[in-house]
Amino acid sequence: MPLAEAAAARRPLNVFVHLAADKDAVAWREAWLSRKLVGINDETPYGYGRATSMGCTVKFSRTTPEGLAAKVVRLGLRVLTGFDVIHAFRQRRALLAADVVWTHTESQYLAVAAVLSLTKRRPRLLGQSVWLFDRWKTLTPLHKLLYRRLIRHVDVLTVHSSVNLAVARALFPDKRVVLVPFGIPSEQMMAPVARAGKPFHILSIGNDRHRDWTCLASALDGLPNAMSAILSGTAPRVLIKGRPNLQIMQARTNSELFAHFAEADVVCVPLKPNGHASGITVIQEAVLAGVPVVASATGGLEGYFGADAVRYVPPGDPRALRDALQEIARNPEDARARALRAQQHMVDAQIGAEFFIRRHVELSREMLAR
Incomplete structure (x- = not known):
């Protein structure tokens, strides 16, 4: 030196x-x-x-x-x-x-x-x-x-x-x-568990301008056995209309937030194309909570977690998002293994x-x- x-x-x-x-x-x-x-x-x-x-x-x-x-x-x-x-x-x-x-x-x-x-x-x-x-x-x-x-x-x-x-x-x-x-x-992690919830609980969180709530809502239209909670102060409430399996609310305390994580079978991060790793905070929170993640492949997120740790789908594609969510619902043990790999990568890469x-x-x- x-x-x-x-x-x-x-x-x-x-x-x-x-x-x-x-x-x-x-x-x-x-x-x-x-x-x-x-x-x-x-x-x-x-x-x-x-x-x-x-x-x-x-x-x-x-x-x-x-x-x-x-x-x-x-x-x-x-x-x-x-x-x-x-x-x-x-x-x-x-x-x-x-x-x-x-x-x-x-x-x-x-x-x-x-x-x-x-x-x-x-x-x-x-x-x-x-x-x-x-x-x-x-x-x-x-x-x-x-x-x-x-x-x-x-x-x-x-x-x-x-x-x-x-x-x-x-x-x-x-x-x-x-x-x-x-x-x-990232000092505390919850061990992932194989979730086989019925109904299938989808959690989505965020206020970023690049969240694609419309894509998520469209994906839900083909998932009658799923329930989705969007925790956001910016998601348009008009999306609830005609969708009894969709709720939009805000978590006011950490106790409320962690209760949602505990109930979730998957955390979904639907995104519009961007360049600033939109959604990475929520993805890290989900990984620490031991919950499998589905996210849009945009913004450089793959540089944080690879496809073996997070299930990626093309941005703006409701059908691909629906298929990924159904895949996790059908194979909860595979989803748990992916969540485990995400946690190990977070440690190994010092994220x-x-x-x-x-x-x-x-x-x-x-x-x-x-």
Whole structure:
């Protein structure tokens, strides 16, 4: 190891994590402690606080109290630009005092880059993209120009899928772009069991814009012996009409969510084509719960779990989705074996929050050593 890298690795790394204005770390922890934070989550937002055990000091952006007029101006500017520069500007002292700034989506790193463009102090900036490269072609020329200028201030771009990795590298050939697989806390796993439930219980979860609820509803039309629960705040309730085997609701607590996992014979993740591994959080939650998974083959999900661990179907194909669900209903032991392989792969490939955060630390130290 070069001397500069060795010295950088020995000293504590001062990290500032800049998140969306509504992701206050204190409020997050309170919700986590009260079990009102639905899903398999870490005590700190997205697990970034784990870096404290990896030789880092970590500070998070805070939600700033504001009046109605200030909020309208802030949100209006966010709509115009696509990022919340006022929220980032309010955090300027903390982020400028850091060695490195981490962000969770492009909305945050573009805002931080805008602040950095106004100052001589330059902490390193790790810019994590989720949706930007999916929608790059639909951006206005003005937005593309603005984002290209701001991305000059980003030291390393990270993405969650091989699909977006290729897009980002083509768009920014002079910028370092790294694939960092997203992961959730994976320390606890439930042993898969062969489920032969009657009726056959299908669970589907998510609020992402790329969920294909219409495809799932159409697949259910040929499954009279199945019951499906969609846990979502965005799924159109009109899909329930004429489908007595479909429910749309929300899990308000983790107890409710885990009860649904315990009842499910399969977790279904129907997706529209995308490039950002949409659905990977729910897939990991299902794997940890020991439930077999059927998912649309899109977004680079196969880079996380292969076809021996997750049953993939083409996106937008209700018949293929129906056939896959029927296959699991007919062969619950095969489905259990697939769930077991998914869990073993999650361990072997280190898919989870621990590795996700460790890669942030490693990349940060590499940036500082250069």
